Amino acid sequence: MASSLKYVRVPPNSASLAEARQRVFEFFKTACRSIPSIMEIYTLHDVVAPSHLRSTIASEIRKNAHVTNTKVIDMLLFKATEELSNIVEHAKQRHHIIGQYVLGRQGLDVGTKDQGVSDFLKNFYKSNYF
Amino acid sequence: MASLTASSLSFSSVSCSFKPNQVSNLRKASLSFSGKGFPSHRMPALRFRVACAAKPETVNKVVEIVKKQLALPEDRDVNGESKFATLGADSLDTVEIVMGLEEEFGISVEEESAQSITTVQEAADMIEKLLEKK
Numbered sequence: 001m002a003s004s005l006k007y008v009r010v011p012p013n014s015a016s017l018a019e020a021r022q023r024v025f026e027f028f029k030t031a032c033r034s035i036p037s038i039m040e041i042y043t044l045h046d047v048v049a050p051s052h053l054r055s056t057i058a059s060e061i062r063k064n065a066h067v068t069n070t071k072v073i074d075m076l077l078f079k080a081t082e083e084l085s086n087i088v089e090h091a092k093q094r095h096h097i098i099g100q101y102v103l104g105r106q107g108l109d110v111g112t113k114d115q116g117v118s119d120f121l122k123n124f125y126k127s128n129y130f
Numbered sequence: 131m132a133s134l135t136a137s138s139l140s141f142s143s144v145s146c147s148f149k150p151n152q153v154s155n156l157r158k159a160s161l162s163f164s165g166k167g168f169p170s171h172r173m174p175a176l177r178f179r180v181a182c183a184a185k186p187e188t189v190n191k192v193v194e195i196v197k198k199q200l201a202l203p204e205d206r207d208v209n210g211e212s213k214f215a216t217l218g219a220d221s222l223d224t225v226e227i228v229m230g231l232e233e234e235f236g237i238s239v240e241e242e243s244a245q246s247i248t249t250v251q252e253a254a255d256m257i258e259k260l261l262e263k264k
Contacts, residue, residue, distance in 0.1 A: 025225050032229040050233055051198075058226050065222075 013074060020073040024061060027077055027084075031057050034088055042094045048102045056101045189254045195230045196250060199223065210251035231257060237264070 014020040035050050064076055086092055123130040193208045200219055202208065208217065214224050228244050231237075231253060237260040247253050 021221070025221070028222070028225055029229065032226075032232075051230060054226055054229060058222055061222060 014070040017068065017070060020070045020077075023077055024073070027080055028057065028061060031080075031084055034084065038087060038097070041088075041090055042097050044094075044097065044102070047098060053101060185254075185258065188257055189250065191234065192231065192250050192254045192257070195234060196227055199227050199230060208250065210254065211249055213249050215248070228253070235261065237261060 014023060032054055035053050038053070039045055039048075039050065060080075064073075067073055067076070087097065189210055196202075196214070196217065196219075197204075197206070197208060200217055200223060202217065206217075214227065219227065224247070225244070228239055228247065232239055235257050237257060239256070239260070243256055247256065
């Protein structure tokens with residue numbers, strides 16, 4: 001069931017921005033329709049509601065809403081489809097789903113690890129430029 | 131009382147396509163509004179009009195889902211005629227609302243129907259149609 005769901009042949013290039021838009025909506029609908037089976041697989045019934053997962057998916061899509069290059073959009077869609085098929089065929093585990101899609105910014109890191117550390121070190125751990 | 135409110139809904143519904151019957155129904159309804167009680171033989175005609183437009187509770191459920199999705203405050207007035215665009219929803223929001231409705235009512239919406247939905251009333255009518263087909 002899982003592999004047949006994800007065997008959507010994405011043609012290599014979107015002809016125009018409108019077609020890329022359509023593909024994004026198609027992907028979003030496919031993802032929303034597979035949410036019930038995802039909740040079943042990872043037993044998320046008491047953890048999160050389907051509407052929460054839907055809004056998480058929508059916000060992930062919105063993060064890249066400013067992109068106008070159709071090739072970039074195709075690439076992002078490919079990665080998203082790959083991620084969705086990994087989740088649906090149970091290649092991930094429950095804590096991955098909870099950390100990445102249910103919890104907020106910090107994910108599974110509770111944040112007590114680095115609390116006493118200075119700001120300099122915090123910025124240093126995050127990136128080279130600050 | 132319920133049939134009166136339902137018939138008033140059918141007047142404002144744009145998607146009802148029975149043009150000649152609507153005009154005659156307007157005449158009938160104006161007669162019944164003027165008096166406190168209406169003769170019982172009018173009831174079947176008014177009830178027939180309800181089948182054309184969406185039921186009020188369907189519209190209410192749609193309104194509730196829309197409000198929750200777009201995070202609108204409770205006092206914001208959302209009725210059958212509000213377009214999703216005026217409520218501040220972009221196209222992704224509209225698709226998400228349709229998905230929420232799919233989950234809520236257990237229906238499945240195809241592509242063309244999903245494209246044509248712009249107002250709350252259209253969404254409620256489409257839901258009614260799909261529920262009848264099941």
